[in-house]
Amino acid sequence: SQKIEQNSEALNIQEGKTATLTCNYTNYSPAYLQWYRQDPGRGPVFLLLIRENEKEKRKERLKVTFDTTLKQSLFHITASQPADSATYLCAPWGYNKLIFGAGTRLAVHP
């Protein structure tokens, strides 16, 4: 069955640094992959979508890469701010549905 792996340990970084979150998937080849942000007690909010023929996509301080050979996506937040603290979910598309990872919690400290 399909499996999504995100680092279950929280990522703690200092304000101004670049945060890098990893998403690995196995047992399928998604046509595209999405990243979401989720704050405690709230629904996820869509951030970025990257397709299998795109190596990299950027949106303001966000950058996503998609390596179909490694079956991995990296999510970067540059010049991180305390307001970026949240859980970030990876969601590759496969078998006619989005399959969500459990997410990685990011804490940005002043």
Place this chain on the structure above:
Amino acid sequence: SQTIHQWPATLVQPVGSPLSLECTVEGTSNPNLYWYRQAAGRGLQLLFYSVGIGQISSEVPQNLSASRPQDRQFILSSKKLLLSDSGFYLCAWIGQEDSNYGYTFGSGTRLTVV
């Protein structure tokens, strides 16, 4: 603009009681609609999705059912709740799969079965 409404925000129900959660979407027509459940520390589990009125696909056999009586209304139900039904329930919609806009989620319902 499109909005999604989900209620109630929190719910505490005894084991064996019925459940009805409602989700409505405004500002769009013929959306694909989804019910997800999120357990603490776990990923979102897709429960049901619907591509049109009366069309329901079930992803996980369980104690729950879904219905879509109107184009922009999606209802999650149970006749008898189990303790294992506790979780954070989220409704989501998208106008077209493979669009560049992703899913829009509601604010969720925190269900505790006691």
